[in-house]
Amino acid sequence: MVPITIYLPEAIDSRLRRHAQDKGLSSEVIIQQLLEQHLPQVSLNEDAEPRVCADAVLEKLWDAATKEQEDAGYDLLRALDENRGDSDRKLYPPEFKGISW
Numbered sequence: 001m002v003p004i005t006i007y008l009p010e011a012i013d014s015r016l017r018r019h020a021q022d023k024g025l026s027s028e029v030i031i032q033q034l035l036e037q038h039l040p041q042v043s044l045n046e047d048a049e050p051r052v053c054a055d056a057v058l059e060k061l062w063d064a065a066t067k068e069q070e071d072a073g074y075d076l077l078r079a080l081d082e083n084r085g086d087s088d089r090k091l092y093p094p095e096f097k098g099i100s101w
Helices: 010-023 027-038 052-084
Strands: none
Touching: 010 027
């Protein structure tokens, strides 16, 4: 195995630790399972270019991180709209997504 250091936001770290605890596994094992599950299978044979393989892996990681950030952002906007107190007017209506926010 090769050691690697990953800096995670506290929210993701908490989710990771809770998930690992629920499964009775270490955080490292959960991370390994997630990477194995979501990274494309790549065989580095004589015909494969290492850079192309690395680019595919990085693109998959970037897509996953971007999707998670978008989901977290939408959750925040929904929570802000739900907790408006006495106003029924939404600050972030879904029909204006991509137009005003």
